[in-house]
Amino acid sequence: MAVTKRAQKHLLYISQNYSYAILRPIQEELLKLGLEVKWFLEGEEVNSNYLKSTEFRLKSVKEVKEWKPDIVFVPGNYVPSFIPGIKVALFHGFNSGKIRKGRIGHFDIRGCFDLYCTQGPDTTSRFKELANEFKYFDVKETGWSTLDPLFKNDNSVDKDNAQPTVLFCSTFTPAISCAEEIFEPMSSITKNKKLRWLIQFHPKMNTDTISKYKKLQSDNVEFIETDDVIPLLKKADIMLCDTSSIISMFLLQRKPVVTFKNQSNLDHLININTSSDIVKSLQYGLNRPSDLMSKIDDYCNHIHPYTDGKSSLRVINAANEIFNRQEKSKHKKPLNLIRNIKSRIKLNYWWF
Known part of the structure; x- marks a missing residue:
């Protein structure tokens, strides 16, 4: 469908610091098109200090409603219905296969989005099934905006280090996080220069x-706190992790990942169950065995086949297709009364 009219006002709605990196590539494309962009920060877990001086923040729901955004981009699971505009779900990560109450949480439908912009065939097929079932939202495979900078060449990556670089990441969920279990071995391993x-x-x-x-931390160990992991992904030659969606982001560079007690049993990962195997598994991955690299390539094509750095533009165009449609959906979204009441309490907003 050709875009016949551009939505003018775009709200970037975030509740976590990692969302800045998800939305900034979209902001960049919107500004190139001469369109308006403003931010809304929900809750206390997102740090306003990460906003740049050139980025404009709406500080209350009242300000948002007065501005009346046409489209709202959300890299999270939920956005209140009293926020105006077409609601677009962007996801805060890849489907990592985490099971919650017998379900894969990545596919939970919470009744608040008009459009899901999926990352690749791996998730598109299931979301299209759900769209046919619920009938009030659309699905468009666009690729993930976060990764646009990953596929753009720049000179920001330090390639002068003689040693191979390992990026160690871990999820926060205690049941599947390896950080505590391997801390003592890591204390020794990281001393190897x-x-x-x-x-x-x-x-x-x-x-x-x-x-x-x-x-x-030492001259060869750096602990990094950041709202943008893309530069870290580019710097590292191999990753050590457990069960986290960042694994998929790293693999998309066609670089190997060693996982500790990962439950997915996928053959594109070098999975280990004992800390004594960490070093030799990293060495194996750094050798880039052809069989492993072929499996990584197949996996990447399945979850995110887009390497042109233009996913953000596809997201914008997909949202505008909905904006241009007079009848945005055949069915109304559910009322979500309990969730909306909780949001009103959280945001201290009681008007209509």
Whole structure:
């Protein structure tokens, strides 16, 4: 469908710091088109200090409603119905296969979006099935906006280090996080100067765990807290992780990942169950065995086949297709009364 009219006002709605990196590539494309962009920060877990001086923030729901955005981009699971505009779900990560109450949480439908912009065939097919079932939202495969900078050449990556660089990441969920279990072995492994280590954890990671790993820092070990992991992904030659959607982001560079007690049993990962196998598994991955690299390539084509750095533009065009449609959906979204009441309490907003 050709875009006949451009939505003018675009709201970037975030509740976590990692969402800045998801939305900034979209902001960049919107500004190139001469369109308006403003931010709304929900809750206390997102840090307003990460906003740039050139980025404009709406500080209350009242301001949002007065501005009346045409389209709202959300890299999260939920957005209140009293926020005006077409609601677009962008996801905060890839489908990592985490099971919640017998379901894969990535595919939970919470009744608040008009459009889901999926990352690749792996998720598109299931969301289209759900769209046919619920009938009030659309699905468009666009690729993931976060990754546009990953596929653009720049000179920001330091390639002068003689040692191979390992990026160690871990999820915050205690049941599947390896950070505590392998801390003692890592205390010893990171002393080996043959490897350079970058350590980055999920922002919700236990603060005691973060403190312990920060103490491991040395001339070849760096603990990094950031709202944008893309530069870290580019710097590293191999990743050590457990079960996290960042694994998929790293693999898309066609670089190997060693996982610790990953439950997915996927053959494009080098999965280990004992800490004594960490070093030799990293060495195996750094050798780039052809069989492993072929499996990684197949996996990447399945989850995110787009390497042109233009996913953000596809997202914008997909949202505008909905904007141009007089009848946005055949069915109304559910009322979500309980969720909306909770949002009103959280945002201290009681008007209509």
